[in-house]
Amino acid sequence: MSQSYNRGLVEDFGRWKEFSAGMWAWIFHKFTGWMLIGYLFTHIAVLSSALSGPEAYTNTLQGLEALFIVRVLEVGLLAVAVFHILNGLRLLMVDLGVGLEAQDKSFYASLVLTAIITVASVPTFMTEVTI
Amino acid sequence: MSTQQQQPETQEAPEDPEMKGAESPVDEKEKEDGMIDQTAADASELEGKTVLIKVFRYDPEVEGKQEPRFDDFHVPFEKGMTVLDAVMYARDTYDSSLTFRHSCRQAVCGSDAFFVNGKQRLGCKTQIADLEHPVRIEPLPHQEVVKDLVVDMDHFYDQMHTVEPYFQDEDTPNPADLEEQRQSPENREKIKMSSRCIWCGACMSSCNIAAGDNNYLGPAAINKAYKFAMDDREGEAIKEHRLRILEQEHGVWRCQTQFSCTEVCPKDIPLTEHIQELKREAVKKNLKFW
Amino acid sequence: MYEHDVIVVGAGGAGLRAAVAADEAGADVALVSKLHPVRSHTGAAEGGINAALQEGDDWELHAYDTMKGSDYLGDAPAVETLAQDAPEDTMRLEHWGMPFSREEDGRVSQRPFGGLSYPRTTYAGAETGHHLLHTMYEQVVKRGIQVYDEWYVMDLATTDEDDPNDRECHGVVAYDVQSGQIEGFKANQGVVLATGGPGQAFDHTTNAVSCTGDGHAMAYRAGAPLEDMEFIQFHPTSLPSTGVLISEGVRGEGGILYNSEGERFMFEHGYANNSGELASRDVVARAELTEVQEGRGVNDEYVHLDMRHLGEERILDRLENILHLAEDFEGVDGLVEPMPVKPGQHYAMGGIEVDENGQTCIDGLYAAGECACVSVHGGNRLGGNALPELIVFGKRAGRHAAGDDLGEPQIKTGYGDDVEDETETELPVQPGSAGLESSGGVAADGGVAADAEGILQRKVETARERVDRLMDKDDGVQHAEIRAKLQQAMTDYVNVFRTEEGVKKALRLIRECREEYQDVYVDDPSRTFNTDLQQTIETRNLIDVAETIALGALVRNEFRGAHWRQENQNRDDENWLKHTLVSWDDGAPSIFYRPVILEGESKTYEPKERSY
Amino acid sequence: MAERYSSFTPGGTGWLLQRITAAFLVVVLAFHFFLLHFVNHAAEIEFAGTQARMQNVGYFLTMVSFLIAGTFHGVNGVYNALLNQGLEGTQKKVVLAVLVIASLGLIGQGIYVATTMAGWT
Numbered sequence A: 001m002s003q004s005y006n007r008g009l010v011e012d013f014g015r016w017k018e019f020s021a022g023m024w025a026w027i028f029h030k031f032t033g034w035m036l037i038g039y040l041f042t043h044i045a046v047l048s049s050a051l052s053g054p055e056a057y058t059n060t061l062q063g064l065e066a067l068f069i070v071r072v073l074e075v076g077l078l079a080v081a082v083f084h085i086l087n088g089l090r091l092l093m094v095d096l097g098v099g100l101e102a103q104d105k106s107f108y109a110s111l112v113l114t115a116i117i118t119v120a121s122v123p124t125f126m127t128e129v130t131i
Numbered sequence B: 001m002s003t004q005q006q007q008p009e010t011q012e013a014p015e016d017p018e019m020k021g022a023e024s025p026v027d028e029k030e031k032e033d034g035m036i037d038q039t040a041a042d043a044s045e046l047e048g049k050t051v052l053i054k055v056f057r058y059d060p061e062v063e064g065k066q067e068p069r070f071d072d073f074h075v076p077f078e079k080g081m082t083v084l085d086a087v088m089y090a091r092d093t094y095d096s097s098l099t100f101r102h103s104c105r106q107a108v109c110g111s112d113a114f115f116v117n118g119k120q121r122l123g124c125k126t127q128i129a130d131l132e133h134p135v136r137i138e139p140l141p142h143q144e145v146v147k148d149l150v151v152d153m154d155h156f157y158d159q160m161h162t163v164e165p166y167f168q169d170e171d172t173p174n175p176a177d178l179e180e181q182r183q184s185p186e187n188r189e190k191i192k193m194s195s196r197c198i199w200c201g202a203c204m205s206s207c208n209i210a211a212g213d214n215n216y217l218g219p220a221a222i223n224k225a226y227k228f229a230m231d232d233r234e235g236e237a238i239k240e241h242r243l244r245i246l247e248q249e250h251g252v253w254r255c256q257t258q259f260s261c262t263e264v265c266p267k268d269i270p271l272t273e274h275i276q277e278l279k280r281e282a283v284k285k286n287l288k289f290w
Numbered sequence C: 001m002y003e004h005d006v007i008v009v010g011a012g013g014a015g016l017r018a019a020v021a022a023d024e025a026g027a028d029v030a031l032v033s034k035l036h037p038v039r040s041h042t043g044a045a046e047g048g049i050n051a052a053l054q055e056g057d058d059w060e061l062h063a064y065d066t067m068k069g070s071d072y073l074g075d076a077p078a079v080e081t082l083a084q085d086a087p088e089d090t091m092r093l094e095h096w097g098m099p100f101s102r103e104e105d106g107r108v109s110q111r112p113f114g115g116l117s118y119p120r121t122t123y124a125g126a127e128t129g130h131h132l133l134h135t136m137y138e139q140v141v142k143r144g145i146q147v148y149d150e151w152y153v154m155d156l157a158t159t160d161e162d163d164p165n166d167r168e169c170h171g172v173v174a175y176d177v178q179s180g181q182i183e184g185f186k187a188n189q190g191v192v193l194a195t196g197g198p199g200q201a202f203d204h205t206t207n208a209v210s211c212t213g214d215g216h217a218m219a220y221r222a223g224a225p226l227e228d229m230e231f232i233q234f235h236p237t238s239l240p241s242t243g244v245l246i247s248e249g250v251r252g253e254g255g256i257l258y259n260s261e262g263e264r265f266m267f268e269h270g271y272a273n274n275s276g277e278l279a280s281r282d283v284v285a286r287a288e289l290t291e292v293q294e295g296r297g298v299n300d301e302y303v304h305l306d307m308r309h310l311g312e313e314r315i316l317d318r319l320e321n322i323l324h325l326a327e328d329f330e331g332v333d334g335l336v337e338p339m340p341v342k343p344g345q346h347y348a349m350g351g352i353e354v355d356e357n358g359q360t361c362i363d364g365l366y367a368a369g370e371c372a373c374v375s376v377h378g379g380n381r382l383g384g385n386a387l388p389e390l391i392v393f394g395k396r397a398g399r400h401a402a403g404d405d406l407g408e409p410q411i412k413t414g415y416g417d418d419v420e421d422e423t424e425t426e427l428p429v430q431p432g433s434a435g436l437e438s439s440g441g442v443a444a445d446g447g448v449a450a451d452a453e454g455i456l457q458r459k460v461e462t463a464r465e466r467v468d469r470l471m472d473k474d475d476g477v478q479h480a481e482i483r484a485k486l487q488q489a490m491t492d493y494v495n496v497f498r499t500e501e502g503v504k505k506a507l508r509l510i511r512e513c514r515e516e517y518q519d520v521y522v523d524d525p526s527r528t529f530n531t532d533l534q535q536t537i538e539t540r541n542l543i544d545v546a547e548t549i550a551l552g553a554l555v556r557n558e559f560r561g562a563h564w565r566q567e568n569q570n571r572d573d574e575n576w577l578k579h580t581l582v583s584w585d586d587g588a589p590s591i592f593y594r595p596v597i598l599e600g601e602s603k604t605y606e607p608k609e610r611s612y
Numbered sequence D: 001m002a003e004r005y006s007s008f009t010p011g012g013t014g015w016l017l018q019r020i021t022a023a024f025l026v027v028v029l030a031f032h033f034f035l036l037h038f039v040n041h042a043a044e045i046e047f048a049g050t051q052a053r054m055q056n057v058g059y060f061l062t063m064v065s066f067l068i069a070g071t072f073h074g075v076n077g078v079y080n081a082l083l084n085q086g087l088e089g090t091q092k093k094v095v096l097a098v099l100v101i102a103s104l105g106l107i108g109q110g111i112y113v114a115t116t117m118a119g120w121t
């Protein structure tokens, strides 16, 4: 059919309300994966300050750590990493064909666990920082 | 319109098809008058009432339908009524141009997969009473719409054909000798679910990856290949050949285990499981040569 | 215009098998089907394929069972061919990878079926037809056979000699459902019709919406007679709203039928004092209908099939799929309430008259599958005998059309010396053509001899004009109204119960439908996927086919197989060991009879009492 | 339509490596987080500490393989995600090239930094 109305891709995300567990898991995993690789590049860039000598390195790191916003971002990073790890484990199970029937439950479990771990880690991350 | 609908029992069909685009939004008054509203109702609660279905309309040729729209139809409810029954009623009573594929009415021909209330379902296998109201009926997403609820299935068929969906025998006996190839009941059981596919396309339509990558074989085709690859009658050499097709770039690896295919399949085929098993088989096969 | 050696119309089990056979015989084949092949109704068959495969079984037993089941209206050469070829053709399906159910030792399983003296029904789970259809389609894909799917065949391109026996078929006219474009398909060697059953002539049927008897009607109007059309099998337990089949297994396990008064009517009203619910299909169907007609039906429509007393465990164990069917298609939970059931049209034993090679009296026109009547089923089809018919006679028709020599057929076709004219029965109305829309199926070329291409071209023109006329007309009647009336008439009067008065009423109503059809119009103005147009054309075919069913039912004044007549509730071998044939004859149907062939290869089948 | 028998690169290798690196990353990442956020608080990191750790060959090698595995896993993941959106032909080749260069750059830089930290330059 040459003449036909193609509803196209626009609708895919417009239909987010209709997504099921597996689709959300996929989107979150993708999102967290991209964040992590983005962070890896940033991380190496930050660590590269070591090339300019020990003081530069220490100053850069401690300077960053003194910033409240960096601490918040770190907590965010932890959340992202934890979810990616937990869901990654879920995916590895799925790849091995284990527990496929419970795939939606394991996704919800990853979310809940991520939340718990993130909250629990806040005190550790927020020590010695002033707003 | 709404004045007519004060008495739902004796509801008249709007005669003029042109009008239906215009009467789209249901106003509050109708709801009070015994129309079914949002929640899924018990079948007994629906008895004697009408259900509102909102059907996607589009026709590239007909003026006024070139811009997609939703038409409302009020269909008298009967116990046992399926989504397919409802659209058939709407077509036969209100608007004969309402177009959709259907044939067997018993979930074997796979013609009537629609997007019903945001999920791919077979019209004939979905009870109206199990749905939230009003019921929104659209063509399958991710396929081009030909007209109303009819989508172009060519791409789906192409993908199915790509996996060489036919038995490839190495050396079968002469049929005249009435000698069959042996197959253990266990092996037959293994391929049982995969062999139930009715080519409805629901799975393919639900898969985000298939939507993004037109070359992705898709769950149905991979499942078809599974049926042959796991059948002991074909033999190892052919199984390897099949895996070679499946492990192409746009084969099994594209699957991101979203599970939506498995969720929508009206034949309850464990599609994700089959795809994952083939991934492992393919890896195993490749490891052998290392 | 498209051109192929062999054109197969319809892609169900029979059409696919014919196409593969013709391809193997070296012809260039094309399949033209209004549905994509895998959507065909063969996919709905559940039970199995009868074939004498095992040691201890024998094709002769199969032939004997079939003949007995047919109530001695099957033609022996056809019945024997079926029984002889079924094993090899079933094996071929196995070799093509069909997933048959298996025994412990790896062999295909077979199970017992009604009317069979040996458990020879080969099956693939509860979805044998689905697997057969898909396996056959796979072979078509493998061979790269051209498939024109969603092309609706409207007409045949036959020459118009006075005597149908002299006519030739050169192709078909079809329209592409997606685009509305009408084209000719030239067949250099033959056209095989495999369009399936005519179940939609009835209001309530286990057949698909696509089973509209198109092939019947096209062949009929082209001059090939329709044979034994009055023999329609009704299944006693189908779900009222959809016609989905509830298998006999429920009654086999002990399910009970109740009327609205809660009576176990099979016993309490004396329909079958010995076997009750397990009496044969026709007996149960008639009992149910009597209950409804006498006011003891639930909602005046159906009866209840109750299996609750079997207990949840047993139901889940043996009848689980029934629970799903009732739930999905009727919204009923079989564990807590009885299931509504009523008789539904199930199978047409009759069809286009053909010989063992699948050929009609028209040269180059073949038919196979449910639309054909080689006459293996006679008055009543045994369960599991339709699927082997598809593969055995589908293959033969395909091969013969492709030019393979299959020997001289013993069955004769068309009007000839061996037939007997109908003279006695008085018709209530003049059947057949009602004018405009009903003009015949043969190209009236006014005596100008035309070549194949010319004939096809002219038929294409006629078809285009017909479609234009239907589309251009702005008001009138819509097909749905006519179809509903026709189906109602058939269900009311030509159902399991047939009385002379009733059938005559039906014929009058069919006539009315024909007349209303003169005023039919297509409301949908679009050429794209116009199902309104397609159904309007189908409705015309249904009218023609329904009329032949009613005509057959009127003239055959006896009770044989599935055909029951109130006026004469006995089998009458004296007068009725013959096939009913109805031929269109340019719009004025005529009825004649051809004797049954009971002489087989080595023995003659003597009619016996059909009791099990 | 997926072309039959197209250049069949066994796509399985990437898939398998993605999983193997993932399994590896779970362990090292957990170790990394634990060491640098819970044992040693990030805010207290000083060059000296880092250097002390890096001079341990086992730790150094672990970090380098962590980097390589992480980079492969992340970049391969990104590449796959793009392929899933139907990336084809030249576009695909360009993306692959960019990603490979970026990862090599990252790994090179990372190793260079690590050796500097260890003071082995």
Ligand SMILES: Cc1cc2nc3c(=O)[nH]c(=O)nc-3n(C[C@H](O)[C@H](O)[C@H](O)COP(=O)(O)OP(=O)(O)OC[C@H]3O[C@@H](n4cnc5c(N)ncnc54)[C@H](O)[C@@H]3O)c2cc1C
Residues within 6 Å of the ligand: C009, C010, C011, C012, C013, C014, C015, C032, C033, C034, C035, C036, C037, C039, C040, C041, C042, C043, C044, C045, C046, C047, C048, C049, C050, C128, C129, C151, C152, C153, C154, C194, C195, C196, C197, C206, C207, C208, C210, C211, C214, C215, C245, C346, C347, C368, C369, C370, C371, C383, C384, C385, C386, C387, C388, C390
């Ligand atoms: C519910 C059910 C259960 C059954 N169970 C059994 C069983 O267990 N065992 C058994 O032996 N038999 C069984 N039968 C009977 C058997 O399934 C059918 O008789 C048989 O499948 C018919 O096959 P066919 O190829 O003739 O037609 P179909 O499979 O109906 O195919 C008809 C084809 O013709 C095409 N067509 C029709 N009209 C046109 C047109 N105008 N133009 C182009 N194409 C057209 C259609 O698209 C379709 O492809 C059962 C039937 C039903 C309904």
Ligand code: HEM
Residues within 6 Å of the ligand: A029, A030, A031, A032, A033, A034, A036, A037, A038, A040, A084, A085, A087, A088, A089, A091, A092, B255, B256, B257, D018, D019, D022, D023, D025, D026, D027, D029, D070, D071, D073, D074, D075, D076, D077, D078, D080, D081
């Ligand atoms: C620590 C344990 C980790 C586990 C168990 C893990 C697991 C996985 C798995 C299984 C996938 C593949 C998903 C799929 O193909 O279906 C994946 C994708 C990905 N991972 Fe990880 N991962 C981990 C760490 C990381 C790290 C450290 C990074 C960043 C450098 C990262 C970045 C990515 C990216 C970018 C993707 C692709 C996401 C997408 O599909 O768009 N992951 N991960």
Ligand code: SF4
Residues within 6 Å of the ligand: B196, B197, B198, B199, B200, B201, B202, B203, B204, B219, B220, B223, B264, B265, B266, B267, B268, B269, B271
């Ligand atoms: S796998 Fe299931 S959803 Fe997909 S086409 Fe087959 S039957 Fe439909």
Ligand code: F3S
Residues within 6 Å of the ligand: B206, B207, B208, B209, B210, B218, B219, B254, B255, B256, B257, B258, B259, B260, B261, B262, B271, B272, B275
């Ligand atoms: S939805 Fe798509 S991603 Fe895989 S599990 Fe199913 S094919």
Ligand code: FES
Residues within 6 Å of the ligand: B102, B103, B104, B105, B106, B107, B108, B109, B110, B111, B112, B122, B123, B124, B125
């Ligand atoms: S109509 Fe055949 S699957 Fe629904």
